[in-house]
Amino acid sequence: MSKMRTTLFIAFAVIIGCKAATPDLRFAWKEVDFVWDSPEQRENAIKDGLFVKAHNLPLGVARWKNKLFVTVPRWRKGVASSLNYVDIDGPQDQPLKPYPSLKDNLVADTAKELPSNSSIICVYRVYVDACDRLWVMDAGLADILGSPNQVAGPSVVIFDLNTNQLLHRYFFKVEDMKEDSFFANIVVDVDKDKCDEAFAYVPDLGGYGVVVYSLKDNDSWRVAHHYFHFDPLAGSYNVSGIEFHWTDGVFGLALSEPRENGYRTMFFHAFSSTKEFCVSTELLRNYPHIDKSEAFHDFKLLGDRGANTQASASYYDEKNNVLFYTQVNRDGVGCWNSNKPYNPENNPLIINDPVLLEFPNDLKVDDEGTLWILSDRMPRYMLRTLDSNETNYRIFSIKTSDAIAGTACQ
Secondary structure, three states: OOHHHHHHHHHHHHHOOOOOOOOEEEEEEOOOOEOOOOHHHHHHHHHOOOOOHHHOOOOOEEEEOOEEEEEOOOOOOOOOOOEEEEEOOOOOOOOEEEOOOHHHHOOOOOOOOOOOOOOOOOEEEEEEOOOOEEEEEEOOEEOOOOOOEEOOOOEEEEEEOOOOEEEEEEEOOHHHOOOOOOEOOOEEEOOOOOHHHOEEEEEEOOOOEEEEEEOOOOEEEEEEOHHHOOOHHHOEEEEOOEEEEOOOOEEEEEEOOOOOOOOOEEEEEEOOOOEEEEEEHHHHHOHHHOOHHHHHHHOEEEEEOOOOOOOOOEEEEOOOOEEEEEEOOOOEEEEEEOOOOOOHHHOOEEEEOOOOOOOEEEEEEOOOOEEEEEEOOHHHHHHOOOOOOOOOEEEEEEEHHHHHOOOOOO
């Protein structure tokens, strides 16, 4: 990272009253490209409209060993590959490698069905579990901002990371969905000694609910609650001078370490909200068999982060008992130590830069205690245009212990 950029990070850290947290810039692109089977294949993809370089915007991130997964949703036509990875120790601007293959990702935006069961259409976020599996929430929707085409229904796709083979695909049931459903995130609840008993929790930011999937039962069900809705007073955003208004509901999910009863606490919030809530995974797992009116009161309000603290992604670091989350209006990352009351004072902005972290879209903590952060200038992409002569997409990393040092989260 340049001296000027490092100085910016330190200056902003001083302004917000905490020790400087300076992430390392690991990857950066003006525009992304992919690893193709041949130059001719790339040329033909451009000619046929299967690849429009400017339309490929990285959004989600997750690490497994030497792979850092990077998703590219099909916001517009010409997304060549939605599920990809880069080599951890590779060049900063390396092309994305389609996963599990380019053939599985290179699907026409006008397709009427999946070419194969391992085909990938549209992925926002992924999750690496303790059993070396990659969980993918495939929305199945292409050219979302243009001429939307539902190639296939929303599905949970699971890959074995050791073999790169498809393990299972599960399509959501009709009753799991609402008219405005939009599935863009997934978190997985599993014990590494009981891999077959995993549960996935998938927020529906458009339909205001959470879908629970049981791998053992190969079944799913929908959970409803008022706290899954957006806050009408927190739907306005201003990122780099671009004003917009979103009604996104429940989006950020994060799981605590197992409690004494074996269940975890799921922390959650709507994207268009500044409040954080929680519920036990015991309720989520057993929702079809419980008294819904009684269960309503088991959802708890933790507190409010304060004005302009809308967050897209969040991730709970079990080692430090800290919840990390993006701060899209504030060009950075915030945190909360779960052993403290949930209030603005205990939710500091620990990393901040208006250029490097313009719209931090996703973050994850890997099994080595490293926090990964992806920023992508998405409001410019969606509402204006991106300048291909500028660096638009960046991925950073920092040890979680360094990120919280000297802050209220330590």
